Ligand SMILES: Nc1nc2c(ncn2[C@@H]2O[C@H](COP(=O)(O)OP(=O)(O)OP(=O)(O)O)[C@@H](O)[C@H]2O)c(=O)[nH]1
């Protein structure tokens with residue numbers, strides 16, 4: 493694509509609002525701004541903003557603020573101008589059209605951030621963190637994204653690489669000596685270093701799996717026989733009357749899904765049709781969908797029914813007590829305990845998940861998984877310095893590649909296509 497083109501887009505979401513932002517980036521950004529603002533915009537305006545009546549083709553478009561950023565000290569690393577105009581549909585559209593008429597072209601999804609990445613303004617995990625922050629549905633998800641935005645992942649990787657290099661150097665040093673020439677405790681210390689590195693890698697892996705849940709949300713499915721109180725429990729957890737509740741068995745047919753913040757974890761909570769065999773074709777379809785959801789769920793909340801590995805709940809505990817966590821949608825008893833248990837299970841799931849994460853994280857996930865097994869081989873081969881040194885060399889190489897910045901086109905395309913236009 494034309495990397496040198498000047499691009500423009502409306503960066504704020506459509507709809508009514510006080511202010512909208514039209515962003516322009518590229519070599520002609522200052523010329524576009526000069527044309528619209530009717531005054532010379534150049535490097536001397538860098539880092540400043542001014543008020544202007546924006547005009548084009550003899551028409552007054554709006555009046556607003558013009559913010560000027562001189563590359564490379566801008567979001568994209570190029571010359572950037574942002575017009576803060578009135579919100580709503582018309583004003584930003586008119587200003588954008590004028591920018592396009594002045595020679596800018598419409599930005600693709602995520603193209604501003606893609607340029608920031610290509611110009612070295614942020615690393616790939618920070619670029620991914622931008623989209624994760626925009627998509628974040630809970631505080632925990634936002635905090636995770638903000639930390640990565642600040643380059644936390646890059647620092648973790650660099651730290652692990654340093655540690656691996658240090659251990660590798662010590663092993664290489666030990667290779668020059670016979671076993672009894674080495675100072676006492678030398679090999680033990682290397683063993684401790686390997687243990688430390690293993691902990692670091694396990695933690696990084698855990699954070700990756702947490703990140704996946706924070707990004708995609710966890711699928712939590714309410715399942716059980718008809719009339720168990722699934723829909724009532726969904727409503728009670730959401731704090732609203734979302735699903736129809738009645739004492740007729742087989743009320744819920746279609747599954748009903750809502751987002752819920754469970755102690756910071758974004759959860760897709762799904763209410764399903766009561767599980768039973770039925771002659772009603774529509775209800776039978778509901779039951780088969782419920783079964784599919786149970787199979788796919790990260791956590792099944794099983795009301796008065798046995799499902800392997802599920803979180804067993806006894807509903808309507810205001811009427812009678814039973815096996816599992818006692819909850820009542822009517823009195824609210826046990827709801828907080830249920831949320832805590834869901835949160836605890838999600839944390840545990842992140843800690844021992846073994847499937848590789850997707851997207852940009854996949855590269856780190858694969859690296860850490862390989863490094864983890866090489867590290868345990870290294871630990872087991874001690875005190876054999878030659879074997880251990882081989883394994884650690886492998887570890888240092890993998891971590892080195894990870895901190896180096898080599899990415900495939902496909903990976904970049906799939907990342908930036910997740911963005912909205914204007915970011
Ligand atoms: N006393 C009491 N009644 C409840 C409670 N939860 C649900 N019920 C009643 O139990 C009946 C069934 O509730 P639903 O929430 O519709 O049950 P369901 O599991 O969704 O049923 P289906 O959609 O038919 O599978 C209704 O009459 C509710 O008022 C509770 O915590 N306490």
Ligand SMILES: [Mg+2]
Pocket residue numbers: 722723724735736737743744763764766
């Ligand atoms: Mg129901």
